[in-house]
Every structure is written in C-alpha cells, then in structure tokens.
Amino acid sequence: MQPIAPSSREKILETAEVLFAARGFSAVGMREVADRVGLSKSALFHHFASKLELYLAVVERILVDIDARQEAAAQPKSDAFERVWHWIEVTIDTLAENPSHARLLLRTLFEEDDVAPEDEDHLDQLLAKILRRVGQAIQEGIDRGELRPVSIPHTLQSIVGMTVYHFASGPVGEKLFGDEIYSSAQVRQRKEEVFQLLRRGLLVTID
Amino acid sequence: MQPIAPSSREKILETAEVLFAARGFSAVGMREVADRVGLSKSALFHHFASKLELYLAVVERILVDIDARQEAAAQPKSDAFERVWHWIEVTIDTLAENPSHARLLLRTLFEEDDVAPEDEDHLDQLLAKILRRVGQAIQEGIDRGELRPVSIPHTLQSIVGMTVYHFASGPVGEKLFGDEIYSSAQVRQRKEEVFQLLRRGLLVTID
DNA sequence: GTCTATACACCGATAGAC
DNA sequence: GTCTATCGGTGTATAGAC
Numbered sequence: 001m002q003p004i005a006p007s008s009r010e011k012i013l014e015t016a017e018v019l020f021a022a023r024g025f026s027a028v029g030m031r032e033v034a035d036r037v038g039l040s041k042s043a044l045f046h047h048f049a050s051k052l053e054l055y056l057a058v059v060e061r062i063l064v065d066i067d068a069r070q071e072a073a074a075q076p077k078s079d080a081f082e083r084v085w086h087w088i089e090v091t092i093d094t095l096a097e098n099p100s101h102a103r104l105l106l107r108t109l110f111e112e113d114d115v116a117p118e119d120e121d122h123l124d125q126l127l128a129k130i131l132r133r134v135g136q137a138i139q140e141g142i143d144r145g146e147l148r149p150v151s152i153p154h155t156l157q158s159i160v161g162m163t164v165y166h167f168a169s170g171p172v173g174e175k176l177f178g179d180e181i182y183s184s185a186q187v188r189q190r191k192e193e194v195f196q197l198l199r200r201g202l203l204v205t206i207d
Numbered sequence: 208m209q210p211i212a213p214s215s216r217e218k219i220l221e222t223a224e225v226l227f228a229a230r231g232f233s234a235v236g237m238r239e240v241a242d243r244v245g246l247s248k249s250a251l252f253h254h255f256a257s258k259l260e261l262y263l264a265v266v267e268r269i270l271v272d273i274d275a276r277q278e279a280a281a282q283p284k285s286d287a288f289e290r291v292w293h294w295i296e297v298t299i300d301t302l303a304e305n306p307s308h309a310r311l312l313l314r315t316l317f318e319e320d321d322v323a324p325e326d327e328d329h330l331d332q333l334l335a336k337i338l339r340r341v342g343q344a345i346q347e348g349i350d351r352g353e354l355r356p357v358s359i360p361h362t363l364q365s366i367v368g369m370t371v372y373h374f375a376s377g378p379v380g381e382k383l384f385g386d387e388i389y390s391s392a393q394v395r396q397r398k399e400e401v402f403q404l405l406r407r408g409l410l411v412t413i414d
Numbered sequence: 415g416t417c418t419a420t421a422c423a424c425c426g427a428t429a430g431a432c
Numbered sequence: 433g434t435c436t437a438t439c440g441g442t443g444t445a446t447a448g449a450c
Contacts, residue, residue, distance in 0.1 A: 161368025201404035
C-alpha cells in the first residue's frame with residue numbers, strides 16, 4: 001500500500017489545523033494558510049468559501065477522528081471502571097499522538113462559538129456523542145454499585161481537564177515536564193497517574 | 208468607606224479583561240475596548256502604548272489578584288492534604304467569583320505566548336509562584352508519608368485541569384450544568400466532587 | 415487627557431483571465 | 433483550479449488641536 005499523494009483539500013486542512021490549533025481562529029490569516037500550502041489566497045477560497053467554513057471543517061475533521069478511534073477501540077467489558085479507563089486511555093493516545101488535536105479540542109470546548117446555530121449543532125452533537133460514551137459507562141458503574149455515586153457532569157469535567165488540558169497545555173506544561181509532554185515515557189506516566197487517581201477516586205472498593 | 212470612582216485606567220482594565228477573556232487577544236480590537244469604556248481610540252492609546260501592553264497588564268492584574276488571595280488565605284496547617292485542599296478551595300472560590308479570571312488564566316496557561324521574553328518572564332514567575340505553593344504542599348505530604356508518591360508535575364496538571372478548566376469551560380460546560388456553573392450550589396458541589404476525588408486519590412490511608 | 419483626522423498595513427473576499 | 437489584481441473594511445498606531 002503506497003502512500004497516496006494528499007489532495008489540495010487535505011493539505012489545506014492539515015496546514016490550517018496546525019495554525020488554528022496553535023493560535024486560534026482570529027490570529028490566523030487566510031494568506032498565511034495559503035502561503036504554507038503553496039497556493040494563492042484565491043485558490044484557497046476556491047476550496048473553502050470562507051474562513052469560518054475552513055475552520056469548521058478543521059474542527060469537524062478532528063472530532064470525527066477522535067470519535068472514530070474510540071468507536072474502533074470499543075470493546076465490551078464487564079467491568080464499568082475498565083470501560084471508563086479504556087475510553088480515557090484511547091483518548092490520551094489520540095491526544096498525545098497529535099498535539100494539534102488536543103489544542104483545537106480544548107479551544108472547541110472552552111471558546112465561545114459565535115457560530116451560526118446550524119453549523120454549531122453538528123459539531124455539538126459530535127462532541128456530545130464523544131462525551132456520552134464515557135458518561136454512560138460511569139452511570140452504569142454507579143447503578144451497579146461499582147463506582148461511587150459521583151456527579152456525572154462534574155466527573156466528565158474532571159476527566160476532560162485531566163486529559164485534554166494536559167496535552168493542550170502550552171509553554172507552561174512543557175516547562176513542568178521539560179519539553180517532553182509527548183514523549184512515550186511521559187505519556188505512559190500520565191496514564192499511570194490519572195489511572196491511580198481515578199481508580200481510587202471513583203471505585204467504591206479498591207482491591 | 209465610600210466607593211471610589213474608578214480611574215480611567217481601572218475602567219479600561221476591567222473592560223479589556225472581559226473582552227480578552229471571552230475572545231482572546233486577536234479577536235478583540237482596541238476600538239471595541241475604547242467604545243465600551245467610553246473613550247476614543249486615541250485616548251485609549253494614551254493610557255496603554257500598545258495593545259500588547261494592555262493585554263499583559265490585564266493578565267498581570269489577574270495573576271496578582273489570585274496570588275494575593277492565596278497569600279491572604281494562607282494559614283499554617285499541620286496536615287499536608289489540608290493545605291493542598293485549602294489552596295484548591297481558595298482558588299476555586301476565586302475562579303468561581305470571576306469567570307473572566309478563569310478564562311484568561313486558562314488562556315495564559317495554554318496559549319503560545321509570542322511575547323518578548325522580558326515581559327513574559329515576569330508573568331511566568333508569577334504563575335510559577337502560584338503553582339509552587341500547592342506543589343510544595345504536595346511534596347511535603349509525600350515526604351511525610353501522608354500522600355502517595357505521585358508525580359508533582361502530573362498532579363499539578365490534574366489539579367489545574369479540574370479547577371481552571373472547569374470554570375473556564377464555555378458553552379460545553381454550561382450545557383452540562385444547565386447554565387449554572389457559577390451558582391453557589393454548583394460551586395459547592397464542584398468542591399465536594401474534587402475533594403472526594405483528590406482525597407481518595409492522593410492520601411495513603413483514608414480514614 | 416481627550417478629541418478628530420489620518421496613515422498605512424493587512425484582513426476576508428471577489429472579479430475575471432488563463 | 434490556479435493565478436493577478438483589486439475591493440471595501442478594519443487593524444494598530446500616530447499627529448496635532450484643544
């Protein structure tokens with residue numbers, strides 16, 4: 001299977017993803033995107049009718065990727081905490097593998113979207129679907145008496161904070177870890193630390 | 208003690224804080240700030256020689272406030288976890304009281320700063336000072352055998368993620384909690400949820 | 415300190431040739 | 433699909449009167 005030459009559209013999306021992730025919507029100009037791709041601005045506007053359309057396409061691409069990875073990795077587990085942890089592990093792998101994903105996901109989560117409700121709804125639904133997976137696993141764990149009766153929204157926020165924020169944290173995070181946030185050793189340790197915290201924090205009985 | 212009429216400079220800082228917190232550096236124009244304050248653009252540039260200077264002043268103001276509150280609330284505790292928790296509680300109160308603080312703090316933490324090293328250093332040191340407080344408390348708890356031997360940087364990231372991200376989370380967070388993230392009831396519950404998670408997650412022995 | 419007026423670069427977006 | 437050229441608007445920042 002030979003590498004396929006990426007289409008213009010894909011090259012644009014990849015380039016824009018890096019820029020938007022690093023600096024956000026407003027701080028990135030269409031000219032800069034075009035230059036990096038090696039196109040003129042006009043050619044760029046031929047592929048994406050507006051800057052907002054490009055941005056939304058970039059965000060959707062990331063959410064679809066995260067969703068697909070979780071879907072692909074889904075496996076029936078009898079143990080509720082194992083399911084929660086499996087979700088987190090897959091998510092951490094995804095975020096660690098691509099820092100731009102983490103950055104842009106964090107922006108999507110906390111930035112005010114002054115976007116037309118139509119386009120926003122689609123992304124909101126994708127996001128909700130992603131979060132629902134782990135939310136349901138937690139709920140089932142509680143129902144079965146396996147997990148403490150925590151608040152689902154609060155626990156979701158904690159999990160997002162511990163995963164997405166960590167891999168999105170910029171210079172501050174890099175300073176804390178000596179620029180090695182994404183090294184395999186640090187990713188492994190991140191998993192271990194979060195695992196221990198959540199296992200003790202969520203389980204009713206620790207074996 | 209009668210309320211003092213805020214100076215122009217203070218009014219500008221307050222106004223800019225709200226705008227920068229909501230939309231970030233690039234998405235806010237000096238014209239908009241000036242209009243909201245009720246000044247002309249030129250008058251605004253008289254008080255702050257550049258947009259970057261205004262932004263840095265806003266961020267510094269927030270960091271100083273957070274630092275001062277923690278300093279004021281500091282009290283000697285024999286118990287290491289109690290000290291950690293006290294720090295978190297004070298921080299949560301500060302963030303919950305002023306959503307703009309949480310937003311802007313999160314931006315400062317994860318946004319790439321293309322700022323001149325001179326100005327950045329000052330803010331970095333303030334930030335480091337704020338984080339060092341809780342980092343040291345955790346370290347002492349570990350040394351005394353009171354807390355599990357967790358990684359300090361990882362635990363800091365988790366704590367920041369659970370506090371700053373939560374109160375900075377925009378529409379997504381509001382959706383999860385029905386627009387009541389900042390209500391006293393939800394703030395109280397946030398504290399309780401984080402407290403339980405960390406107490407179980409960090410302490411060696413749970414009484 | 416505040417204003418009006420303006421400089422000038424860059425923005426997103428379009429027109430129209432090839 | 434890609435280009436050059438250009439539009440109208442806005443961005444930060446400045447000059448100079450009051």
